[in-house]
Amino acid sequence: MKRPLQSSSSAQEPLFAVSAVALIAATYGLARLGYGLFLPAFAASFSLSSTMSGILSSGASLLYCVSAVIGFRFAGGHPRAVTLLAGSTAALGSVGIAGAQHTMVFAAAVLLAGMGAGFASPALVELVQRNAEPARQGRLQSIVNSGTGFGVVAAGLLSLSLGEAWRIAWVLVAAIAAVSMLAVLRLDGSAGTIPALDRPAPSLLTRSSFRGLARPLSGAFVFGCGCAAVWVYGRATLEQAGGMSAGMSAVVWIALGVGGAAATLGARRLADHAIALTWSVTTLGTAGATAWIGSSQGSLVPAYAAAALFGLAYTAATSVLILWASEATADSAAATSLLFTALVLGQAAGAPLTGAMIEAYGPAAAFSAAALTCAAGALAVTGSRRRVHPPARR
Template identity: 25%
Template sequence: MKLLRLILPGIAMIASTYGLARFSFGLLLPDIQDSLQFSNLTSGTISALFYVAFCFTITISTIITIKKGPRKMIFAASLATLFGLLLMGLAPNIYILGLGVLLAGASTGLVSPPYGAAISLWIEEKKQGTANTWINSGTSIGIILSGLGALLLTPHWRITYFIYALLTFITLLWNLKIIPKQSMYSTRMVLKRGDYSIKGVEGSVKLSTASVVLGICSAAFWTFSRSFFESAGSYEDWQLSIFWVVIGSLGILGGFSGSLIEKKGLAFSYRIATVLLSFAFILLAVSPEKWFIAYSAAGLFGGSYIFLTGVLLVWGIRVFIHNASLGIGVPFLLLAVGQVIGSLSAGLCIGFFGYAFTFILFGCASLIASFINPKKKQTSPSI
């Protein structure tokens, strides 16, 4: 299969699941909260459903993809996204909203493993790293669209979700047309049934530790950077939305992580990404009241985070060399586990010490994470 034939619908699907269904919620939350009248505690509880659903469904998706192949899981992710967005748009109360959030969060867990499997099946080996990282960068496209949606359609959050649902439906049809049916599977299929354990797999401990630590660190920025930015100066709503768009715009550069890995190696790419992630935290902590510096921090975070998830993705596939689905499922699952821990700990830290200290602390933690790096020489995935 030609590279772009699989990458483009893959990018669109990741944009729908991660960007429109998941990350748009934080931007639209103030208007949703005003409309449905619920507390900040309820907001936090509903937001946590994204992570809970992700942790559960990425495990299920990994196992089913190994047994059945990628097409069914990509279709399931599309439906979860579509119905999640529709329920959030129609929600008359917090219970229907929570159900929609649960489905939207589930879609992100369902969608990641099957694309890794599809790439290992139908893209030639030397292009697989590039394909994985570019599809992963679809998150940035979705973040940009969600930022523009908040900018143009505020406070019409219901209309925004309906538009997102329409885009998701188009993406669903596109993917069903492109992803081959089971009868068309290659005889070179690398997915193997059997042992799903990471125990004893060389490099799995480092990969797992790095994923959790980076999940903890990144959650602080995802959850609280916009609030930090808003509290630091007299910003208009459009400036707050642009902050999010900047994160997504620079995140597209994360698609180049596959090329850098090929040229400079996995260890070098990982260190660069973690150091830049650390700088993003510290930069925002220094001068959040200056929009140029705040936007620079947002761009640095967006680029380094998407770049870093691409690195973890390639690292995982190289560790679990005979099982691309497990190679994506393990680091992404542990990244989400870390983000649950990070959101809670950052919230407590902000309550006691304030935004600036918390962001500096988490920035330093990101810097420490740079030492949990992959081996300099890592075997490339084979088919």
């Protein structure tokens, strides 16, 4: 329990929200998910096959989970320190990517950069609770989570404008991560408050940590397995199988990010409807978009529409996970870390499997299988009648 914030926190809330969105954009949309966008350039520079690209993506996902576990344990009591870790790892890893001359150095930098996202989610869930009025916390959590879409847009613009100069792009990613981290720490209105009651750090090894989370954990894992196809191989598939130019595929990625950013428009609706409805709609929408992208053969308008739908549905689904965590457990930061860990573990499992399927059966079959897996994630709410509400309404 923390002493509630009054006065100055309300005035700083919009600026804090912008900085938090920027940090999610930097850690998720750029430092972590930017790997898939720049994969064609990385593969050419470091001779990466589809299978090896998937293995590296899986390694980044596993280290994301390590950082999420650390965030799970410490964000509740030390959100500012975890925020510092989020921005620092994303920035340092991005600098390493920009300067890598050897494959091993590049791989290590990719792994480090991806850790920032794992730290960011639990830290910002806690900071949003400290800096927002209770009635607005649910909506603000969804808005901050949509920063992924803005980061994907930024990554696409960097790729489109800089072309083969991808090293410069990753220097800029490092700068964005560092600046957004400093902005969050500067605008955090809870910086000087004193805890009213110390709460013990949560443990992953207790039953209470998982109580109420069985359905969302299973749904997040299965959903993550299917999502890996687009995040890791989406752009490469559009170029190699769909026949798109590098510039056109970058614009498709921008459309994906625009769709993700547009999820902010539905933040209130997500917070006001039943989980059984919102989770089903968003996971099935992601599934349809995944199959659509895999079957796009050089058709620009359908590819743009499919990418935008994927970005919108995926980002909304992750927002539902955050709201589900807040509803299911008392410690929403810890629960969010567990659910996002399950999501990324699913991506870690799905990435190499999709890569192997692409090499064996082609992208259309691999993306169709990924779409069916995304759709299977919707089964997690079968029979559930739980509703999603902002914390203040519970």
